[in-house]
Amino acid sequence: MAEPSKKRERGLLAYRPLDQARREIRLVELRFELPAASNGKQVPLLRMHQAFLNSKDLPKYIALSYTWGTGPKSVVLVEDEKRPAREVLVSANLADALYHLVWKLVPKHDGLKRFFKPREKWIFWVDQLCINQNDNDEKSHQVKMMMDIFGQAKMTNVWLGSREATLSDEGMKKYNQEFHHVKDGIINVDMVDSEFKSDDSIVSQRTDRILSELCENDCEQLNALTTFCRHPWFERAWVIQEVVLSTSSNVIVHWEGGCCKWSAIANISDLLRWLFLRTYSAKASCPAIAVYMLRTAQDTLAMTVTQSREPSRTKTLISLIHYMQLHGQTRATQPEDLVYSMMGIASDGDTCGIKVDYDKHYTEVFREVALLVLKTLGARALAWSGQLERNSDPDGCRLPSWVPDLRLEADIVIHEDFDAINSLLVPKLFSAAGNRGFEYTSDRKSEILSIRTSYIDRVVEVIKSFAALAQELDPAGGFLPQYQAWLKDFGLFLDDAPDRHPTRYDYSTRQEMHWRMPIADSYFDEKVLRRAGLEVKDWYMATLRPEDPSSAAVFSNIPRYQSSVYIAGRVAFVTETGYIGLGHPETVVGDELHLVQGSDTPFILRETDGHFQLIGETYVHGIMDGELVDDNTEFEWQQIH
Numbered sequence: 001m002a003e004p005s006k007k008r009e010r011g012l013l014a015y016r017p018l019d020q021a022r023r024e025i026r027l028v029e030l031r032f033e034l035p036a037a038s039n040g041k042q043v044p045l046l047r048m049h050q051a052f053l054n055s056k057d058l059p060k061y062i063a064l065s066y067t068w069g070t071g072p073k074s075v076v077l078v079e080d081e082k083r084p085a086r087e088v089l090v091s092a093n094l095a096d097a098l099y100h101l102v103w104k105l106v107p108k109h110d111g112l113k114r115f116f117k118p119r120e121k122w123i124f125w126v127d128q129l130c131i132n133q134n135d136n137d138e139k140s141h142q143v144k145m146m147m148d149i150f151g152q153a154k155m156t157n158v159w160l161g162s163r164e165a166t167l168s169d170e171g172m173k174k175y176n177q178e179f180h181h182v183k184d185g186i187i188n189v190d191m192v193d194s195e196f197k198s199d200d201s202i203v204s205q206r207t208d209r210i211l212s213e214l215c216e217n218d219c220e221q222l223n224a225l226t227t228f229c230r231h232p233w234f235e236r237a238w239v240i241q242e243v244v245l246s247t248s249s250n251v252i253v254h255w256e257g258g259c260c261k262w263s264a265i266a267n268i269s270d271l272l273r274w275l276f277l278r279t280y281s282a283k284a285s286c287p288a289i290a291v292y293m294l295r296t297a298q299d300t301l302a303m304t305v306t307q308s309r310e311p312s313r314t315k316t317l318i319s320l321i322h323y324m325q326l327h328g329q330t331r332a333t334q335p336e337d338l339v340y341s342m343m344g345i346a347s348d349g350d351t352c353g354i355k356v357d358y359d360k361h362y363t364e365v366f367r368e369v370a371l372l373v374l375k376t377l378g379a380r381a382l383a384w385s386g387q388l389e390r391n392s393d394p395d396g397c398r399l400p401s402w403v404p405d406l407r408l409e410a411d412i413v414i415h416e417d418f419d420a421i422n423s424l425l426v427p428k429l430f431s432a433a434g435n436r437g438f439e440y441t442s443d444r445k446s447e448i449l450s451i452r453t454s455y456i457d458r459v460v461e462v463i464k465s466f467a468a469l470a471q472e473l474d475p476a477g478g479f480l481p482q483y484q485a486w487l488k489d490f491g492l493f494l495d496d497a498p499d500r501h502p503t504r505y506d507y508s509t510r511q512e513m514h515w516r517m518p519i520a521d522s523y524f525d526e527k528v529l530r531r532a533g534l535e536v537k538d539w540y541m542a543t544l545r546p547e548d549p550s551s552a553a554v555f556s557n558i559p560r561y562q563s564s565v566y567i568a569g570r571v572a573f574v575t576e577t578g579y580i581g582l583g584h585p586e587t588v589v590g591d592e593l594h595l596v597q598g599s600d601t602p603f604i605l606r607e608t609d610g611h612f613q614l615i616g617e618t619y620v621h622g623i624m625d626g627e628l629v630d631d632n633t634e635f636e637w638q639q640i641h
Contacts, residue, residue: 013078013088015132016050020141023053025149026130027061028078030098030122037075037087044098045077045085046129053148061123063153065242067161067233068128068333069093078129090128097159100256124157125149136358143356147344150245158262160233160255167228169258172268175225176260179267182206182274196277207278214275215290222290226297229268234300235331237324237341243308244345251308262308269305272298303327307345317346317354318373322384325409335362338406339369363399368444370403378438379451379599383617401614402449402640429522429531430600432620434629438598452597452635453605456620456628457575459591460501463493464571487540490518493572494580502578504622513621515540517582520619579623584616591615595628597635611639 018024026048034042051058074095079085131142142149150156185202186195195201214222233239243251243262251262276294279286303323307315315323320342332338340356343349354368373381384404399405433454441450491514497503498510505513518540521532570582575593583604591606602623604615 013048013086013129013132014083015135018050018138018141019052020138023145023148024050025053025125025142025145026050027059027123027125028129030101030124032122034099035077035085037077039075041075042099043075043077044095045079046098046124048078048080048129053145053152058152059121059123060154061125063150063156063242063246064094064097064124064126064159065156065233065239066091066093066097066159067236067331070333088129093159093161094126094128096161101157101159101254125153139358140356143340143343146241147245150242153246153250155250155252156242156246158233158251158253160231160253167224167255167258169260171224172258172260172264175271176264176267178210179271182210182271196274203274204278207275210271211275211278211286211290215286219287219290219293222293225268226272226293229272229297230300232331234304237332237338240304240307240320240324241341241344243304244310265301266305266308269298269301272301299327313345313347313349315346316348316376317342317352318369318376320346321369321406325406332407334358335407336360336365339365361397363397363403364444366399366406367403367447369406371442371444373404374440374442374449379433379596382451382596382599382603382614383601385614385616400447400449400641428600429529430624431626432602432624432628433595433597433599433635434626434633436597436629436635438596447641448611449640450637451640453594453603453638454597454629454633454635456593456595456602456623457577457579459573459587459589459593459604460576461497461574462571462587462589463573464585487514487518490514490572497574497580498578501574502576504578505580509622513580517580517619517621520582521621521624579620581618581620583618586615587618593618593620594638595633595635605638605640608641611641614640 015026018026027050028046028048031045031047033045035045037043068091071092073089074092075087076090076095076098077085078088132138182203185206187202188195195203196207198204214225253260253262253265272294276291276298279291279294307320317339321339324338324342332341336358339354343354343356346352352372354365354372370381370385373384377384382402385402439452442448494510494513494517498505503510515537516532519532519536522529523532523536569585571585571587573581573583573587575581579593581593581602587604588606591604592612594603594605596603599617601617602620604618605612606615
């Protein structure tokens with residue numbers, strides 16, 4: 001029963017400084033009562049104290065993981081040994097987590113009872129309260145200690161929310177059982193992908209049954225499952241480090257409707273991947289919207305689940321950041337945390353030269369990442385910078401054009417094997433600028449990058465319709481008809497271009513460009529990027545003229561053909577002397593086509609006030625294999641701002 005409402009002091013916590021040399025942290029004890037705040041509502045009460053991570057007297061504590069959110073704040077009461085309880089505003093989701101943890105979840109779930117014993121103190125580490133968010137020096141120091149903070153926690157408790165999660169406790173148990181049922185049917189672990197694509201395997205029969213059930217009643221069950229997997233918590237950048245650094249068996253995920261171990265989440269991620277693999281078969285009847293839902297949900301879980309199964313510090317910082325972008329795991333309250341959240345698990349986190357420092361603006365942190373990528377990848381790093389859009393903050397901050405905006409979901413695979421960058425094991429598909437080495441100059445304080453380029457031509461026509469169509473694709477209506485119209489329009493553009501401009505291509509070459517250009521003359525074969533051969537022409541024709549437009553087998557030609565990987569969201573352009581290419585959606589008439597010394601691909605640059613902006617990489621048919629480069633080709637220094 002709540003105590004009578006009384007007037008309490010409200011405001012920021014009066015933090016006592018931490019002893020950084022002795023690795024001191026703050027912890028909060030969640031009290032077994034819900035006193036009333038001044039507004040009359042019952043709210044959680046916490047008692048704050050400080051402890052040393054290296055001390056034998058460090059109490060057992062639980063790390064709490066949740067989404068901060070940007071909505072209205074809620075009140076909790078916080079006291080310490082010297083000050084009475086005062087009202088403190090925290091994110092509504094944190095207050096919600098603390099309330100439900102005490103009064104709704106623990107009494108109902110055996111999985112939590114073994115961690116939360118009635119006579120034990122419930123002590124938590126909660127970033128929002130245990131770190132002084134207004135002290136950048138303290139934040140920087142505490143973030144460096146995350147590996148030990150989560151590693152020494154008794155468990156990590158994840159709160160998904162009281163309204164956002166759409167799966168019941170029974171539903172979670174059901175899909176976990178389905179995972180084990182399918183897994184038990186796998187005969188050859190090394191050939192598991194082939195088993196799901198085969199119509200005769202045990203696992204294909206079992207996944208067909210699950211798909212059929214999930215797709216009933218307009219995919220009602222599938223929608224609930226995939227909506228749960230696309231919960232904002234799984235998109236948080238910090239999630240990866242929190243799960244990886246914790247003992248995975250001691251990560252408990254809970255929401256108002258249920259509770260499960262992290263292993264159940266990992267199992268569902270595998271089940272989603274297997275179901276998606278199964279949709280590649282013609283016998284797996286599955287509407288296009290279901291395939292889309294399976295793919296996006298599995299992508300959301302993929303990175304965190306994959307990393308949780310590997311030892312920490314096995315991948316480089318840029319590998320982790322880029323992989324995070326590819327999977328859309330780019331949610332962070334502060335943009336610099338997209339980098340800092342990876343530091344504790346990166347193999348080069350201590351040696352890459354980037355230091356956690358919240359006094360630095362995020363643009364400076366992103367610039368440091370760009371220089372690290374340039375040092376590691378060379379000219380290929382410039383392709384990372386040319387994303388499909390560019391953001392600017394409300395205060396007018398804008399990144400230099402050569403610095404990747406890490407807040408955006410990446411559309412370009414910089415390297416398929418992130419741990420074999422610059423390795424001879426990975427094929428080099430193009431060599432547009434020949435074999436000369438990449439040269440650049442810049443430093444951590446400069447916003448200017450100097451590179452060597454060779455001018456090719458000027459853009460005289462841009463067709464924007466292909467870029468616009470990427471935003472109009474409707475998964476509910478099925479992708480195939482839209483892709484068919486897209487490819488037909490591109491073919492008409494290729495056929496009509498010689499009527500408006502000089503051309504460098506004869507009729508036979510233009511016919512070949514119909515199927516080579518939309519995929520940038522490359523495709524993925526068992527996760528390896530390869531140059532397109534004549535077999536790809538058959539996939540192109542199947543995409544344009546399928547026998548059964550509703551079948552999943554035909555839909556599978558779309559990812560195989562890779563039309564969504566390069567042409568989607570880009571513009572087609574023609575140059576003054578007749579070259580035809582596909583480039584960044586911000587390409588406009590007057591932009592210049594350049595070769596960058598040491599680069600695999602050409603780039604679009606824009607001259608402004610005597611210097612250039614990097615617009616993005618491009619595919620230009622007929623010049624991708626060094627056709628324009630010889631010993632006499634001159635590459636001149638240009639400044640990129």
